[in-house]
Amino acid sequence: MINKIESIGTTSTGKIIYSSDDCQDILSLPVTKIIDVFKPSGVIIFRGFGVTHEQMKAFAALFSSKFVQDYKRPQVDSDKFIHFVDAGMENCVPHSEHAYSPFRPDAVWFCCAFPAAQGGETTFCDGIRVWEELSEETRQLFISKKLKFYYEDIPAVVLKRFTSTDAASTDDIKRMLDGLEGVKYEIKEDESASMEYVSSAVVKTKYSNQDAFANSVLALHAITEKVAFEDGSIVPDEVIEEIEKTTDRLMEHISWQAGDLAMIDNSRFMHGRREFNDQRRQIFSTLSNLKF
Template sequence: MVKIESLKTKIESLGTSTGKIINRSEDYPDIFHLPVAEIMDLFRTSGILLFKGFGVTHNQMKKFAELLSSNLVEDYVRPRVDEDQFIHFVDPGMGDLVVHSEHAYSPFRPDVIWFCCAVPAAQDGETIFCDGLQVWKELSEETKQLFLAKKLNFVYESIPSEIFKRFISPDATIADIKLMLDNLEGVTYQINQDESIRMEYACSAVVKTKYGNYDAFANSLLPQYAGAGKAAFADGSLVPDAVIDEIKKVTDKLMGKISWESGDLAMIDNSRFMHGRREFNDEKRQIFSTLSNL
């Protein structure tokens, strides 16, 4: 494991979490001077890194993500920046976003979500985060048993085939899409008459972390519940409201936040940490994201 002392800069804790803030220093005038092996070591144990003072732009975020990842992952939901396939504007709107793991409602969940800030909101608009490892430890035994016994279920009535082509190739056929879907765990589907796809995705709310293979409550349950006013398990039963309340209580208690400054870069382990956003009221706020696998 890396000794923090071997990094020639000030490392601070990110609030009370295991996350770390890595500050710019004379030895590391920009992020590309940082030693990749040491940074990855630190990331494995801390789960969130916040790079401060480096003045990171969205293009640098992408380059740095490429350097540390095996591949970048296209975000099929968010609008692209400068037509770049891998740099995106974060979720539109200014409202609260409850904590979730990125794309955990689909079989295309990336290992890491990266955020960089060009313009912070004048007030509020922090990115919030919660360590799924801690959440899992704090949930009641009864709730844990429920999530170990039952899978969450996400239903999509009509996904355009174009979305799936992005994961194969632009000229992929329906047969190619079927072949891909047949090989994805938790997926059941039907091809609609207009060649869109009805898909159900069943997955556990508790996942194994990429590093250490620990149990983590890291999923997309809360946004699903917030959006529909209910969330169903794969067996058709509903997640009880009392369980949702318990999750909210535990996640609220463990919540950390990133108060953005221009040029900040965050790297979040999506197999362990959930993230969200606090409400704000400032149209100038500009945060970008990139997804990658390690």
């Protein structure tokens, strides 16, 4: 039974689903009802269920066909699918998870074990609205040019994690990469790989098939100070500034409470984090592809 649903903020379609009592098990919620809420909203916060990171994964499994590993973050379970989020305390600009790679998951799940005393809110903005509010000139730029990402010396053990088994052979890795759109690669003698990935910054949302500016442009710019198009040209600084202003204007946030669980459509929403200064903050995540 779902007791209460309300909207998050004023600029997004996100929803909060509240527990009907202090003892309600999140695994008792009706899956079909959650799907009906999630498809149009794209973000759901489950509050009052006292969710642990183990329950997060069990709940996510009800909706998922596959979990996706995040090898850059500390892993806290034996299957290596639950990750500890906080590698730092600084502000994180909005981004879609793994949008810089061909292994982009459908959904990002967050579970709060302990919120920061001040700050540390997870932020999110709707890529559909961002795309609608960017200038026509900027939209035409991203329609006409795709982004290009290049990676050297990817260990074989990392690539194996994206196949069906950690025991995958080099031939299995090649078959996987051959089936991915926008990918060129070279397997080296030590079985590591170099990979080029080309993709649009504008993606079709999973459920409404609408254009969404849901990508990692701002995150990559924050790290490298430049983001490259396929033709080698760089996204202009004035375009980055426009994107920053637009996402700032549309940004909503999750003021975490212990036991909260968030479910985010990674094909539509970008998420980030506000700065904090509290080492007790604990947020866990898992990534998955959805089966509905």
